[in-house]
Amino acid sequence: MGGAVTKSESLQKEWVPETKLEAKIIEAVQRRASRGTTMKSFNSIVLKFPKIDEGLRNCKAIFQEFDEDSNGSIDHSELKNCFRKLEISFEEEEIKDLFExxxxxxxxxxxxxxxxxxLCLVYLLKDDSSTLQKKWRMGMPKLEPTFETLVDTFVFLDNNKDGHVSREEMVRAIDESGERSSGRIAMKRFEEMDWDKNGMVNFKEFLFAFTQWVGIDENEEDDDNNEKNG
Structure with missing residues (x-):
């Protein structure tokens, strides 16, 4: 006899990807999940925060290189140039979808x-391409381990391997850490990730939240731009 279906489980069953890109991301996450995860606990993830922060900051030089007009953002044309120089072969529609x-x-x-x-989405989506991985290592060797850690973390949190992290999965992951007030911490972390408040966190939402957790701050970007333009 089956038990009652919870609200979050019902949402997960009814949810369908809104775009082709979303569907591809879910497929890529599930493909990566089939290889398992090296993460053992939420505490093991937290211990990696400083290393992840350092790795993500290595993106800064790449960002500044392709921000050709130094205005603090990369437009669609600059992104296409970035992909071309890094030898990332995406169709025009795929670049547009990623940009948006x-x-x-x-x-x-x-x-x-x-x-x-x-960039992390590109890494995930091209995870099955050995050719691109070789080019990636040549162009951005310091970023690959960082992005792999981010993907590995999401796979760890996504306990049922459906391509999303539910509130229950987040609570369970942090509960197992044995911290006091783990339930409250888990709920706070989940709310930070669940931008659209649909009770599920996709990989993109997770990435945006994670950059904040490890200390990447948008205000730092503004400070850098002011220094360059000052």
Missing amino acids: ACDINEDKGITFTEFIVL
């Missing part, structure tokens, strides 16, 4: 934080 998905402010420009998320 990561341009959270809808201001026609990709900020530094949005650029980090975009």
Whole structure:
């Protein structure tokens, strides 16, 4: 006899990807999940925060290189140049979809934080391409381990491997850490991730929240731009 279906479980069953890109991201996450995760606990993730922060900051030089007009954001044309120089072979429609998905402010420009998320999505989506992985290592060798850690973390949190993290999965992951007030911490972390408040966190939402957790701050971008333009 089956038990009652919870609200979050019902939402997960009814949810369908809104875009082709979302569907591809879920497929890529599930493909990666089939290989398992090296993460053992939420505490093991927290211990990696400083290393992840350091790795993500390595994106800064890449971002500044392709922010050709030094205005603090990368427009669609600059992103296409970025992909071409990094030898990332995406179709025009795919580049457009990625740009729109990561341009959270809808201001026609990709900020530094949005650029980090975009590159990690590229890493995930091309995870099955050995050719691109070789090119990636040549162009951005310091970023690959960081992005792999982010993907690995999401796979750890996504206990049922459906491509999303539910509130229950987040609570369970942090409960197992044995921390006091773990339930409250888990709920706070989940709310920070669940931007659209639909009770499920996709990989993109997770990435944006994670950059904040490890200390990547949009205000730092503004400070850098002021220094360059001052």
